[in-house]
Amino acid sequence: MSTTTTIPVGPLHVALEEPMYFQVEVEGEVVQSIDMFAGNSHRGMEGLARERNLFQNIVLTERVCSLCSNNHPLSYCMALENLAGIAVPIRGQYLRVIADEVKRIASHMFNVGIGIHVMGFHTLFMHAMELRERMQDLKETVWGNRMDIAANTIGGARYDLDNDRIAYILRTLEELKKPVSEFLHMYRTHPQIKARTEGTGMFPLSEAKRYGTVGPVARGSGLDNDIRRESPYAAYGDLTFGTVLEHGCDVRARALVRLREIFESIKILEQCLQNMPGGPTVCDPLPRIPAGQAVSRTEAPRGELIYTITTDGTLYPERLKWRVPTYVNWEALRVMLAGAKVADIALIVNSIDPCLSCTER
Amino acid sequence: MNNDIRTTLESMIADLSEPTGIRWTKDLHGNDYGWCTLARADDLPRIARDLQTAEGRLITITGHAPNTHSDKGFFEVSYNFVLRGVILNLTVIPEGTKPAVPSITRWHKAADWAERELAESYEITVTGHPDMRPLFLNAENRDDARARMVPLSVMTNSAVTSTLWERIMGEKTEGGEQQ
Numbered sequence: 004m005s006t007t008t009t010i011p012v013g014p015l016h017v018a019l020e021e022p023m024y025f026q027v028e029v030e031g032e033v034v035q036s037i038d039m040f041a042g043n044s045h046r047g048m049e050g051l052a053r054e055r056n057l058f059q060n061i062v063l064t065e066r067v068c069s070l071c072s073n074n075h076p077l078s079y080c081m082a083l084e085n086l087a088g089i090a091v092p093i094r095g096q097y098l099r100v101i102a103d104e105v106k107r108i109a110s111h112m113f114n115v116g117i118g119i120h121v122m123g124f125h126t127l128f129m130h131a132m133e134l135r136e137r138m139q140d141l142k143e144t145v146w147g148n149r150m151d152i153a154a155n156t157i158g159g160a161r162y163d164l165d166n167d168r169i170a171y172i173l174r175t176l177e178e179l180k181k182p183v184s185e186f187l188h189m190y191r192t193h194p195q196i197k198a199r200t201e202g203t204g205m206f207p208l209s210e211a212k213r214y215g216t217v218g219p220v221a222r223g224s225g226l227d228n229d230i231r232r233e234s235p236y237a238a239y240g241d242l243t244f245g246t247v248l249e250h251g252c253d254v255r256a257r258a259l260v261r262l263r264e265i266f267e268s269i270k271i272l273e274q275c276l277q278n279m280p281g282g283p284t285v286c287d288p289l290p291r292i293p294a295g296q297a298v299s300r301t302e303a304p305r306g307e308l309i310y311t312i313t314t315d316g317t318l319y320p321e322r323l324k325w326r327v328p329t330y331v332n333w334e335a336l337r338v339m340l341a342g343a344k345v346a347d348i349a350l351i352v353n354s355i356d357p358c359l360s361c362t363e364r
Numbered sequence: 365m366n367n368d369i370r371t372t373l374e375s376m377i378a379d380l381s382e383p384t385g386i387r388w389t390k391d392l393h394g395n396d397y398g399w400c401t402l403a404r405a406d407d408l409p410r411i412a413r414d415l416q417t418a419e420g421r422l423i424t425i426t427g428h429a430p431n432t433h434s435d436k437g438f439f440e441v442s443y444n445f446v447l448r449g450v451i452l453n454l455t456v457i458p459e460g461t462k463p464a465v466p467s468i469t470r471w472h473k474a475a476d477w478a479e480r481e482l483a484e485s486y487e488i489t490v491t492g493h494p495d496m497r498p499l500f501l502n503a504e505n506r507d508d509a510r511a512r513m514v515p516l517s518v519m520t521n522s523a524v525t526s527t528l529w530e531r532i533m534g535e536k537t538e539g540g541e542q543q
Contacts, residue, residue: 040500041500084391084392085391085397090392214474215422215423215472215473215474233448234449234451236391236393240393296399296442296453298444298451299391300423300451307423309423309444311424311426311444311453313428313430321428321430321431322426322428322430324424326423326424326444330424330478334473334474334477363500
């Protein structure tokens with residue numbers, strides 16, 4: 004008699020923020036293998052994009068996903084700018100980076116917080132959410148919204164910062180440093196967190212390369228493919244920052260990458276806010292978007308995001324396609340979950356910071 | 365350095381059975397993009413293998429039914445690879461009334477889902493794919509998936525003995541539900 008049991012997990016459950024269906028083969032408490040089925044929240048957005056004009060698609064792409072909602076319209080606009088040779092004014096490029104990095108801090112804090120929630124460490128979870136809330140407040144104050152901040156347009160940024168707002172952001176970042184440092188120290192040293200995350204969900208460097216994984220999932224296995232440095236865009240080429248790598252290859256390493264990246268984001272934001280040149284924020288007037296093909300890549304909080312666009316000279320895209328970081332990170336779960344304890348499934352799944360809205364579009 | 369990478373990519377294309385050229389473009393930040401349409405879809409595995417050997421990475425695969433299609437076929441399939449920061453956009457035109465492209469999942473695991481989605485969305489056959497099931501839940505299997513749902517909380521809260529699953533599945537059987 005076989006001792007292996009097949010357990011369906013999902014598609015709907017509180018531990019899965021969005022619907023994904025896992026079929027888990029277990030022997031006792033140990034996972035032998037998994038299979039995954041997506042499709043529960045497919046919205047056909049790439050089809051919708053063909054029905055909207057090039058400007059309306061800025062709004063549409065911002066709604067692919069809320070956590071990386073800035074990177075979608077940014078990458079989309081960049082693809083059109085690459086196609087038409089549109090030069091974004093330098094101030095616009097700095098403003099784009101500022102929006103991007105604020106979103107990254109909030110996203111990373113959210114993922115690490117949820118991971119701690121899954122561990123059942125609720126006081127630290129609340130602490131994580133409180134820190135993240137400061138970025139939510141910042142977004143609401145600067146852009147008027149907590150998630151979709153509408154910072155991008157074709158040819159530049161849709162917002163500007165005056166001296167008062169720059170001072171406010173710098174002050175908020177300064178206030179964030181100490182508690183995030185304490186949080187990072189707690190994450191590194193707390194025995195309960197260490198016990199649950201160290202050696203859990205192993206994903207060796209060789210597998211990270213083989214699966215083509217991106218973002219903190221790759222960097223937690225020592226694989227450096229940060230698009231901000233590999234193929235600089237916006238103002239990143241002018242800024243000094245490091246790529247955060249961890250070599251533990253486990254849940255802990257992936258969380259530490261995210262937490263340490265918060266400090267790099269703060270460093271980037273401070274440089275932008277202190278050195279941002281004056282001038283226009285957007286290219287005006289815009290040239291006609293010609294027929295052709297273009298590609299753009301950005302580093303979303305979860306990793307590399309690529310947009311490809313084909314136009315035919317009209318105001319409507321002939322084909323718009325995007326590949327989100329989670330799309331290539333899902334399969335890594337086959338490696339991470341093999342041999343894992345059932346109790347760690349949710350923790351390991353959370354460690355890839357999965358996004359169904361992005362995956363299914 | 366980008367010139368070396370460009371040369372590497374050009375020599376890969378030159379080694380194909382029917383070599384074609386690469387058209388290079390640059391964005392305003394100096395990033396390089398190579399554009400190439402393969403003369404034969406059969407050449408795709410070779411360049412996929414060569415790119416993997418050179419530590420290149422597949423980013424995505426895009427199916428497209430262009431308004432103005434080629435004489436060869438109605439579809440285009442674009443493959444976006446990256447080699448140390450340089451993007452190579454390869455276009456393949458699946459020919460004939462039963463369009464097909466060869467799978468490259470063997471060399472690039474990132475092609476797995478993309479090829480399944482390509483087949484599901486465009487009915488383009490991907491030959492040699494190791495697991496050609498539809499990528500997304502569809503009308504046929506969606507209800508079945510939900511009927512078999514076991515809440516994760518039941519699993520994680522009580523995952524302490526090897527008999528746990530026998531109990532859970534036993535309860536479901538007693539309740540007359542499908543296992």
